[in-house]
């Protein structure tokens with residue numbers, strides 16, 4: 621992948637040393653619990669079908685798998701070694717016997733994903749994607765989400781909305797870019813690209829992310 625650093629594959633030795641926890645951005649416990657608690661507040665129930673898009677090494681996935689009914693969790697990621705690492709994390713807490721679905725996919729090839737997901741979540745995925753990939757991602761979401769389903773995705777919001785800045789520092793000192801990892805996005809642009817995909821956008825804002833990522837949600841446009 622030329623647009624972020626997640627093309628790098630971790631070795632089994634790296635995984636044994638816990639390198640995957642750093643590779644997905646650290647804050648292992650905090651961000652795992654934060655995303656889980658967030659979806660609970662948004663109404664996630666054990667019978668729902670959840671897609672964790674860009675699941676990485678299951679920082680959040682562990683919590684979701686523990687909570688959901690057998691087989692109701694699907695994790696998709698571009699990086700095969702991170703999914704492998706996630707499976708070792710599941711084993712450590714005896715969750716490997718629970719059935720979950722894992723798919724390695726970098727190109728949002730949604731026809732292989734199954735569908736009718738009640739909830740879809742992407743934590744720190746948009747922050748590593750250029751807008752061309754976000755479009756593909758939203759197209760895939762629109763084709764796999766249930767009619768009443770919700771997609772929650774974290775992102776860096778371009779705060780200096782009125783200026784056409786290429787790079788920005790957010791309140792947490794993170795430098796984000798238009799055309800480089802980590803990427804920021806304008807809400808107006810996300811709204812514009814979601815309309816032809818029959819998706820309606822809802823800005824959620826601060827959800828206590830330690831690096832100032834904000835939350836946005838999408839659902840199918842009524843009557844679409």
Ligand SMILES: C[S@@+](CC[C@H](N)C(=O)[O-])C[C@H]1O[C@@H](n2cnc3c(N)ncnc32)[C@H](O)[C@@H]1O
Pocket residue numbers: 624626643644645651673674675676677678679680696697698699702725726727728742743744745748753
């Ligand atoms: C910062 S990590 C976050 C992982 C996970 N959501 C979490 O909270 O730990 C970003 C993840 O996005 C994945 N990713 C990056 N580009 C992707 C793409 N085009 N398709 C699917 N996954 C992608 C990376 O491999 C990585 O696992």
